[in-house]
Amino acid sequence: MPDSLPVAISQQMTLLSAIHSPADLKKLSLAELQKLADECRKEVIELVSLNGGHFASSLGVVELTVALHHVYSTPHDKIVWDVGHQAYVHKILTGRKEQMQTNRQFGGLAGFPKRTESAHDAFGTGHATTSISAAAGIAVASELAGGNEKVIAVIGDGSMTGGMAFEAMNHLGDLKSDVLVILNDNQMAISPSTGGLRHHLVNITLNKTYNRVRKLVWKSISLFNNDLGNKAKNAVRKLEEGVKAALTPGAFFEALGLRYFGPIDGHNMEQLVKALKEMQALPHPKLLHVITTKGKGFKPAEENQCKWHAHNGGFDKPNLIDK
Numbered sequence: 001m002p003d004s005l006p007v008a009i010s011q012q013m014t015l016l017s018a019i020h021s022p023a024d025l026k027k028l029s030l031a032e033l034q035k036l037a038d039e040c041r042k043e044v045i046e047l048v049s050l051n052g053g054h055f056a057s058s059l060g061v062v063e064l065t066v067a068l069h070h071v072y073s074t075p076h077d078k079i080v081w082d083v084g085h086q087a088y089v090h091k092i093l094t095g096r097k098e099q100m101q102t103n104r105q106f107g108g109l110a111g112f113p114k115r116t117e118s119a120h121d122a123f124g125t126g127h128a129t130t131s132i133s134a135a136a137g138i139a140v141a142s143e144l145a146g147g148n149e150k151v152i153a154v155i156g157d158g159s160m161t162g163g164m165a166f167e168a169m170n171h172l173g174d175l176k177s178d179v180l181v182i183l184n185d186n187q188m189a190i191s192p193s194t195g196g197l198r199h200h201l202v203n204i205t206l207n208k209t210y211n212r213v214r215k216l217v218w219k220s221i222s223l224f225n226n227d228l229g230n231k232a233k234n235a236v237r238k239l240e241e242g243v244k245a246a247l248t249p250g251a252f253f254e255a256l257g258l259r260y261f262g263p264i265d266g267h268n269m270e271q272l273v274k275a276l277k278e279m280q281a282l283p284h285p286k287l288l289h290v291i292t293t294k295g296k297g298f299k300p301a302e303e304n305q306c307k308w309h310a311h312n313g314g315f316d317k318p319n320l321i322d323k
């Protein structure tokens with residue numbers, strides 16, 4: 001971590017106990033955000049060990065959720081969680097920490113985001129693959145009302161294979177609305193992801209040359225920004241776009257009209273916060289490719305991600321925590 005924890009914080013009560021709404025995350029340093037993420041992870045393990053529930057997917061997005069609530073401001077900004085089974089940390093950070101004991105019980109909290117439960121839940125979910133479409137609708141409504149909120153869809157690589165996600169990205173490319181799609185790529189649906197998209201994503205992630213070329217291309221585009229006449233600039237841009245489309249990762253998403261960024265390490269708080277701040281400044285459709293590990297931080301879940309997708313509870317938590 002680039003900055004170290006103030007001694008007072010490392011020795012005192014938990015950071016989580018002082019978080020009552022996402023506004024409390026705003027002033028935290030990177031080290032404090034990571035400490036908060038570690039505490040949230042323990043909280044999810046504790047909760048599911050007692051009452052059961054969805055598990056491995058929430059553990060995989062702990063850092064992402066903390067970073068999102070640090071950079072963006074819900075309920076003004078809208079975060080749409082695809083499926084919603086990974087939203088436990090989101091619920092913990094948005095004023096429902098104490099009620100999480102009632103998760104999925106009669107009269108208690110819902111196991112998924114629910115609009116009537118919290119203003120921070122932008123969309124009610126449960127059905128996979130709806131998030132990008134919902135985010136596009138929210139963004140269009142905001143534009144019509146003259147709003148300025150940022151809209152983010154967080155979707156897993158499994159749900160990204162559903163037709164509705166492609167339809168929504170295709171539409172977004174036409175709408176040109178300010179929507180950030182975060183592709184949470186853990187190579188897992190409930191079981192391992194399959195199909196052509198999976199191979200495309202693996203190629204992107206593994207191909208370092210593509211990533212180097214992409215960085216070079218974008219760097220050279222920015223070099224031309226001010227110095228050449230408009231005609232030359234346009235010609236260069238067209239050429240660069242062509243080269244970029246042919247050589248860079250994410251060309252598939254770019255072809256649909258979303259600018260592609262990544263892949264980044266979804267457990268590295270510094271990378272996440274930096275990337276999200278960059279995304280926040282861009283007013284058009286874009287996709288941030290984030291690589292995560294399903295079950296992160298809990299060894300049995302990392303080793304058997306399918307089995308630990310959800311759990312009935314009653315497991316031996318203290319002996320199993322991998323930290």
Ligand SMILES: Cc1ncc(C[n+]2csc(CCOP(=O)(O)OP(=O)(O)O)c2C)c(N)n1
Nearest residue numbers: 057083126127128156157158159188189190
């Ligand atoms: C339409 C629909 N089909 C199937 C499911 C069951 N389901 C719940 S989570 C999930 C896998 C989601 O995988 P991914 O989107 O990659 O998220 P991850 O759990 O890996 O974070 C599936 C298929 C569902 N919720 N909705």
